[in-house]
Structure formats: C-alpha cells, structure tokens
Amino acid sequence: MADVLRVHDVHVTRPGARGALPVLGGVDLRVARGELVAVVGPSGCGKSTLLAVVAGLLRPDRGRVLVDGGEVTGPGRVALMPQDDLLLAWHTVLDNVGLGLRVQGVRRREARARARDVLDELGLAASADARPDELSGGMRQRVALARTVLQGRDVVLLDEPFGALDALTRLDAQRWLAATWAAHRWSGLLVTHDVGEAVTLADRVVRLSGRPAAVAQEVVVDDPRPRTPGVPDQRLTRTVLAGLGVGPGGADVPDTPDERASVAVPDEPASGSVRGGRGPAVPDEPASGSVRGGRGPAVPDEPARAGAGREGG
Amino acid sequence: MTGTWPGRVLPVVAVLAVLAAAWQAAALAVANPRLLPTPGRVVEQAWAQRDVLAQHTTATLGVTAAGFAVSVAVAWALALLVDQVPALGRGLVPVLVASQTVPVVAVAPLVVLWFGFGLAPKVLVVTLVTFFPLVVGLVEGLRAAGPSATALLASMGASRWQELRWVRLPGALPRFFTALRIAVTYAVVGAVFAEYVGAVQGLGTYMNMQRAAFRTDLVLAAVGLCALVSVTLYAATWALERLVVPWAHPRAVRRG
Numbered sequence: 001m002a003d004v005l006r007v008h009d010v011h012v013t014r015p016g017a018r019g020a021l022p023v024l025g026g027v028d029l030r031v032a033r034g035e036l037v038a039v040v041g042p043s044g045c046g047k048s049t050l051l052a053v054v055a056g057l058l059r060p061d062r063g064r065v066l067v068d069g070g071e072v073t074g075p076g077r078v079a080l081m082p083q084d085d086l087l088l089a090w091h092t093v094l095d096n097v098g099l100g101l102r103v104q105g106v107r108r109r110e111a112r113a114r115a116r117d118v119l120d121e122l123g124l125a126a127s128a129d130a131r132p133d134e135l136s137g138g139m140r141q142r143v144a145l146a147r148t149v150l151q152g153r154d155v156v157l158l159d160e161p162f163g164a165l166d167a168l169t170r171l172d173a174q175r176w177l178a179a180t181w182a183a184h185r186w187s188g189l190l191v192t193h194d195v196g197e198a199v200t201l202a203d204r205v206v207r208l209s210g211r212p213a214a215v216a217q218e219v220v221v222d223d224p225r226p227r228t229p230g231v232p233d234q235r236l237t238r239t240v241l242a243g244l245g246v247g248p249g250g251a252d253v254p255d256t257p258d259e260r261a262s263v264a265v266p267d268e269p270a271s272g273s274v275r276g277g278r279g280p281a282v283p284d285e286p287a288s289g290s291v292r293g294g295r296g297p298a299v300p301d302e303p304a305r306a307g308a309g310r311e312g313g
Numbered sequence: 314m315t316g317t318w319p320g321r322v323l324p325v326v327a328v329l330a331v332l333a334a335a336w337q338a339a340a341l342a343v344a345n346p347r348l349l350p351t352p353g354r355v356v357e358q359a360w361a362q363r364d365v366l367a368q369h370t371t372a373t374l375g376v377t378a379a380g381f382a383v384s385v386a387v388a389w390a391l392a393l394l395v396d397q398v399p400a401l402g403r404g405l406v407p408v409l410v411a412s413q414t415v416p417v418v419a420v421a422p423l424v425v426l427w428f429g430f431g432l433a434p435k436v437l438v439v440t441l442v443t444f445f446p447l448v449v450g451l452v453e454g455l456r457a458a459g460p461s462a463t464a465l466l467a468s469m470g471a472s473r474w475q476e477l478r479w480v481r482l483p484g485a486l487p488r489f490f491t492a493l494r495i496a497v498t499y500a501v502v503g504a505v506f507a508e509y510v511g512a513v514q515g516l517g518t519y520m521n522m523q524r525a526a527f528r529t530d531l532v533l534a535a536v537g538l539c540a541l542v543s544v545t546l547y548a549a550t551w552a553l554e555r556l557v558v559p560w561a562h563p564r565a566v567r568r569g
Contacts, residue, residue, distance in 0.1 A: 055468045076470030086465050089560045090483045099479065103469040131560055151469060 003066075004187045005031040005054070005078075005155045010063035011212075012049055023049045025212030026063070031155065034185035038198035040240060041208030047191045050213070051157050054189065055080045068154050079151040083160045085144040087132035093143050094119070094128045100151035118150045119143075122180060138169040142176065149186060156188035163193065174201060174229035182225060195240045199223070199232035207243050217243040350530040359534035365519070370538050372515040376504040377546070379432060380439020381497060387440060388447030395448070396455045396481075397473075413445050417506065425511040435515075438507035443496040450492025454485030487561035490554040497550050501543045 007029035013020045023046040031037050041047055052058040054065055056075040065072040072078075079100065087096045095102075097119060098111035106114075119125050124142055132140060141161055148156055161177070162170045178201055192198050198205045202221055209216040219240055223233040333352050340351040350358075359366060391409070395402035421438050428434035458480045466476040508517025516535045523531040555562065 052464070055464075057464055057467055074470075075468050078468070080465060080468035082461050082465050084461055086462055088480065088483070090486075090558070100469045103466065103471045103475055103479070133560070 002033060003030045004033045004068055005029070005189070006064075006066040007050075007054060008064045008066065010050070010053055010060040010065065012046070012053060012058065012060050014049070022212035024053070024060070024214075026214050027208070028215055029189075029206060031187050031189060033187050035203045036181060036186075036188050036190055036201060038190045038192055038202035038205045039208060040192060040195055040198050040205060040244070041213060042210050042244065043193070045208050045210050046213040047208065048159065050208075051080065051159050051189070051191060054078060054155070055157060077153060078155040078157055079148045079153040080157045081144055081148040081159060081161055083163055085132075085140040087135075087140055087143060087147075089132055091132075092128070093124070093130050093132065093135070096132065096143060097147045097150055099147060104151075115146075115150060118146050121184075122146050136169070137165050138173045141165065141173055145177070145180075149184070154187060156186050158188060158190045160191055160193065162197070170197075171230045177201060178225070178227065178229060195237055195244070196230070196232040199236045199240070200227045200229050205236070205240055207240055347527055347529055350533065355530045355533045355537070358528075358530045359537070362531060362534070366534065366538060369514055369516050369519040369535070370542065373501070373504050373508065373517070373539075374542060376432065376435045376507065376515060377439060377500045377542070380436040380504060381443060381500045383436055384440040384443040384496065384500070385447060385493070388444045388451055391444070391448050392451030392455060392485075395452050402452075409445060409448060412441070415441075417442055417503070421507055421510045425507070430511055430513060435504060435507035435512065439500050439503040442503035442506075443500045446492045446496045446499070447489070450488045451485055454488030455481050457481075457488065458484040486558045490550065490558060490561075494547055494550045494554070497546045498543045501539055501546065505539055 007027055010024050010027045011022070012024040013022050015021070027050060029037065029039075039047055039050065049058065053060050054072070055078055056065075056072045067077045070077075087093075088099070091099070094112055094115050098106075098108075098115035101111040101114060102108065116125070116128060119128050122142065122145070124139075124146060127135060127139060127143065132143070135143065145158075145161065148158075162173045165173060174197060181201070190198065190202055195205075199221055205219045205221060206215055207217040207219070208214065217240070219236055221233070221236055223236060227233070336352050340346075340349045343349045346354060391405070395405055417438065420441070421434075424434040424437050428437065462480050462484075463476060466480055471479070504515070505517040505520070508515035509521055510517075512518045516539055520532050520535045523529075523535065
C-alpha cells in the first residue's frame with residue numbers, strides 16, 4: 001500500500017529560556033493508507049511539536065512532510081483533533097461538526113446536511129441538536145472526532161484524544177474508536193501517553209526518544225482484531241514499555257500473569273504517587289487521564305523517567 | 314439564576330423595608346423636613362411633581378443612551394484594534410489605563426466649557442466613564458478562546474478573519490455582557506454628573522435646582538429615580554444577555 005503520510009528527517013529547534021532547544025532531531029515516519037500509527041514517548045519529548053509540523057502549523061528547520069506525495073507547506077492537508085475537544089459552546093453539535101466545512105467555504109445548509117450524515121454514520125445522530133455543555137466528556141470527544149473526519153482530509157491526527165477522560169469512560173471511548181476506525185479505515189497518527197491504548201488501537205506503535213526526539217523503536221501490532229480495550233497484548237506492551245525504560249530490568253513492574261489494566265506511561269513526577277496498589281481500587285480522579293490503580297501494575301515514576309530521558313537522545 | 318421568583322424578590326423587599334424604617338426613625342428624630350424629610354414625604358412630593366420629573370428623567374435617559382451607544386462603539390473599535398494590532402495595543406493600553414485616573418469631577422466642567430450645553434459634552438462624559446470596563450472586557454474576551462482554538466482553526470485552513478468570526482467574536486460575548494452590565498450603571502451616574510455641571514434639563518440639573526431651593530425632598534426623589542433608572546438598565550442588559558448568549562449559562566451540568 002502506498003504511504004499516505006511520510007515524515008522525512010524532520011528537525012525542529014525552538015527558542016528556549018537558555019537558547020535554542022532542539023526538539024525534533026530527525027524524525028522519520030510513514031503511515032500507509034488505512035493505517036493507524038500510534039506515537040508514544042516520554043512526556044515533553046516533542047510529540048505535540050511533531051503534530052504541529054505534520055498539520056502544517058509549524059515549518060520544520062530541515063526535512064519534509066509529504067501527504068499523498070505532495071509536500072505540506074501549510075495547514076489544510078490533514079485534520080487535527082486536539083487534546084481538548086474545543087467544541088464551541090454557542091453552536092449545536094451539528095454546527096460544531098460542520099465547522100471545518102464552513103471554514104472551507106461550504107454553505108451552511110450543505111455543511112449541516114453532511115454533518116448530519118457523519119453523525120448518523122458514527123452513531124451520534126441523537127446528539128445532533130444538543131449543545132456541547134449538555135454532553136458527557138466521552139460524547140464530546142466523539143463529536144470532536146466527527147468534526148475531524150468530516151473535514152475530508154487524507155490524514156487524521158489524534159492528539160491524546162482520550163487523555164482527559166476518566167478510566168471507564170476512556171475504555172468505552174477506545175472501544176468505540178476501535179470499532180469506528182475498523183469500519184472506516186481512515187489513515188492517521190495517534191499521539192498518546194498510554195502504551196496500552198496504543199497497543200489496543202494502532203496497527204503500529206512508534207516510540208520517540210527523549211529530546212531531541214527521533215524514532216527509537218517501532219513495533220508492529222500483530223495482535224488480531226477485534227481487540228479488547230483495557231486488555232492490551234502483554235508481550236507488545238512490555239516491549240514498548242521496556243523501550244521507555246519501564247518494565248523488567250527497567251523498573252519495578254509486577255510480573256503477575258493476569259495484569260488487566262492498561263499500563264500508563266508516567267506523566268509528571270509530581271503526579272506520581274502510586275495509586276491503588278494492587279487492590280481493586282476505583283480510580284478516584286476522573287481528570288487524571290490514564291488508567292491508574294485498578295488491579296494492575298502501578299508504574300513508579302522516577303526510574304521510568306530517568307531511563308526514558310537518557311535513551312536515544 | 315437559582316431560586317424561585319418570590320425567593321429572589323422577598324430578600325430585596327425586606328432590606329428596603331429595613332432601610333426605609335431606619336430613615337423614617339431618623340427623620341422623626343431630626344424633625345426638620347428641610348433637613349431630612351420622611352420617605353413618605355419624598356414619595357408624596359415626587360408624585361406631585363411627576364410631570365416635571367418624567368420630563369427630566371426622559372432627558373437623562375436620552376443622554377445615557379446616546380453616550381452609552383457611543384461608548385460601546387468606541388470600545389469595540391479599540392478592542393479589535395488592540396487585538397489585531399498587538400504593537401498598537403502595547404502603546405494604547407497604558408494610555409487607556411491613564412485615562413481612568415483623570416478625575417471626571419475636574420474634567421467634566423472643562424468638557425462643558427469646550428462643547429457647550431448641548432448633547433455633545435454629556436455624551437462625552439458618559440463615554441469617558443463607561444468605555445474602559447467595556448474595552449477591558451472585550452480585549453480579555455477576544456483572548457479567551459486561547460492558543461489551542463487558534464491552532465485548531467489554523468489546522469482547518471482558516472484565515473484570521475474566519476477565526477475571528479467563528480471563534481473569537483462569539484467567545485468574547487460573555488465577557489462583553491458582564492462588562493456591559495457594570496458599565497451601564499456607571500453610564501447613568503455619568504449622565505447625571507454631566508447635567509449637574511451644566512445643562513438645561515435632566516435629573517442632574519433638576520437636583521441642582523432643588524438643592525438651591527432647599528427642597529431636600531425633591532433632591533431625594535431625583536436620587537431615587539436615578540437609582541431606579543440604573544436598576545432598570547441593569548436588568549435590561551441582563552435580559553439581553555440571556556437572549557444573545559444563552560449558551561453562557563449552561564442548562565445542564567456536564568458529566569464525566
């Protein structure tokens with residue numbers, strides 16, 4: 001299959017407090033048509049910068065991004081789903097979903113009709129006339145995805161799409177995304193902190209090194225579909241986690257055979273208390289993103305960061 | 314808003330009743346209606362003078378409306394300028410802030426001196442005292458959408474104008490209306506003050522005349538009318554806000 005997206009040797013340096021800061025140091029990526037590639041990496045490694053470059057919002061200092069063989073020189077070639085849903089409070093769901101079309105100059109009536117169609121297809125028709133503040137967090141993310149795919153671009157970029165959801169809602173949203181993606185076979189990049197999410201949703205997982213980021217590891221997810229969100233393939237998960245410096249030999253990940261929760265890549269040292277231990281604790285902070293506590297292995301922070309930060313940089 | 318209709322009105326009525334009772338007690342103790350008339354006398358005299366008072370109130374309302382309209386227009390123009398031309402904003406904002414330190418008490422007579430007794434000086438004074446909260450509210454409102462919304466719109470290929478039209482202008486409205494409610498109460502005070510300094514009609518002029526005639530009861534009646542006008546305008550902007558930006562007051566609580 002032809003590559004619909006090629007990122008070729010992209011370098012980005014950004015101004016920092018203490019002089020120029022190399023963020024991306026030669027990133028190479030490819031996404032085949034119909035493929036979903038997950039990008040994981042240590043916090044602050046430049047995943048968002050990479051998305052900005054692919055979206056055409058930031059010109060790389062060196063290297064090229066090709067969509068469908070044509071070089072990306074500005075925005076408008078790919079569709080971005082940002083971390084916050086960013087639904088406009090003054091529009092109905094229908095008009096939010098049609099926003100991309102309106103920006104492209106499509107008339108309101110037609111934009112609404114096409115928005116209604118895509119909401120139908122994604123099973124969201126019942127929410128079409130609701131206002132965003134009437135929706136749950138999980139529903140808002142689904143609507144945001146509808147807005148993203150309706151733009152009709154060749155590539156879809158998902159930036160931590162479920163990062164702000166609580167654990168159960170997140171699993172539900174992942175299950176929905178897996179089914180929807182299987183039905184439509186869009187092509188895209190999925191940036192995530194959650195290795196379990198990457199392994200259950202993507203066809204391939206690409207791990208970036210610490211700054212300046214480059215591709216440090218690539219894992220083909222050969223786990224057959226349908227997969228169960230929340231129960232990622234353990235062998236693949238461990239492979240990626242080991243690369244991040246978490247796991248046997250890297251840090252203290254319990255070796256129990258029936259690990260069930262998805263394993264989160266540690267985020268901030270400050271958020272790092274080990275929650276839940278091994279008991280059947282219910283995660284208590286819906287906003288904290290990745291799945292913590294539960295029954296599975298809580299990942300300690302410090303060793304992980306230390307390991308991940310050094311490698312490949 | 315929470316609570317039922319009587320639940321909201323009763324506390325207000327109770328507070329007013331307590332204040333009126335205290336006033337009544339004080340007036341009876343002073344026992345000099347020229348110094349401090351009773352509330353009953355103020356109402357009675359206001360009713361007797363209702364035609365004159367209505368005429369002056371209408372004049373004040375006209376000044377307020379004209380001045381406030383100019384103020385809102387100036388505020389939108391300045392806010393968009395500050396927003397779209399950051400360099401200009403950096404130069405302009407300190408001047409705007411400084412303009413608020415100028416005492417209106419000192420400037421208003423000069424404005425009347427320069428522009429005479431017509432509508433112009435009063436409109437100018439009302440604009441001076443009201444445009445600042447409006448500009449600040451609008452500038453902050455236009456920035457409220459934030460960089461991630463800008464990035465999203467840019468990723469869609471939106472122009473600056475499209476971003477402004479689709480995201481930033483509607484996003485600025487809630488703060489604009491908050492500022493509008495604050496400013497409209499200043500507007501009445503500004504209009505009355507401008508009339509006080511020099512005008513042929515209006516509540517400010519009326520107060521001035523009645524004070525000179527030692528008609529404390531009629532001065533207080535005019536003060537009461539000013540308050541009534543302010544509260545009415547405040548309520549009107551509140552109602553307008555509900556009408557224009559209903560989404561700023563969520564009906565449902567967001568879940569999970």
